Amino acid sequence: MISQGQILPSAELTELTSEGMQTHTTADLFTGKKVVLFAVPGAFTPTCSNAHLPEFVALADKITAKGVDAIYCVSVNDAFVMQAWGKAHNAEHLRMLADGDASFTKALGLDKETAGFGGVRSKRYAMIVDDQTVTGLFVEQDKEFIVSRAEAILAQL
Template identity: 70%
Template sequence: MIQQGQTLPSATLSELTKDGMMNHDTNELFANKKVVLFAVPGAFTPTCSESHLPGFIVLADQIKAKGVDSIICVSVNDAFVMQAWGETQNADEIMMLGDGDASFTKALGLEMDTATFGGIRSQRYAMVVENGVVTQLNVEAPKTFEVSSAEAILTAL
């Protein structure tokens, strides 16, 4: 599993925008920026939709006021699902990115096999990344939601 002080792996994440599909190289996405990245096991799922994403939406301005350039939500879903989920949640300040094949999640060592829930998914986590280097990493224990919340990240910033 990736650790604080390590550089994010190179991968491609996808985003559906009003201009069409965009693929983002993680090396470019995190270069020369301070970014809060959080991951959820699945779009439209209960904890993700009722607590995790909404917390970052509500606190986006306060998080960005701490010098954060962008807030990114990633899930092992396709970009179409991530875009639709972001729309239903009014996640205008959050970049909603799909890791459809879980390659980024696996490269981080943060995958989990959920079996009937959808197979390989991401563990729930949040991290602060500065110029591609992880400076804060909060990974949730299974079936918990405490350390990866927007409130926890805002406190850590």
């Protein structure tokens, strides 16, 4: 599993924007920026939709006021689902990134097998990344939602 002080692995994430489908490398997304990245097991799932994403939407201004250039949400879903989920939650100040094949999640070592729920998914986590280097990593234990909450990350900035 990736740890604090390490550089993010090279990977690609997709995003559906008004300009169409975009493919971004981790270098494109994180070079020269301070980013809060949070990951969820699945878009439109209960804790993710009722708490995790909405809290980041609500606190986006406070987070960026702490010197954060961008907030990214990533899930092992496709870009169409991520865009629809972001629209449903008014997440226009966040970037909704898809890791459709879980390659980024697996490269981080933050994948988990959920079998009938959806197969390979991401663990729930948040991280602070400064110019591609992980400066804070907050991974939830199974069935918990404490350390990756927006309030918890805001307190770490």
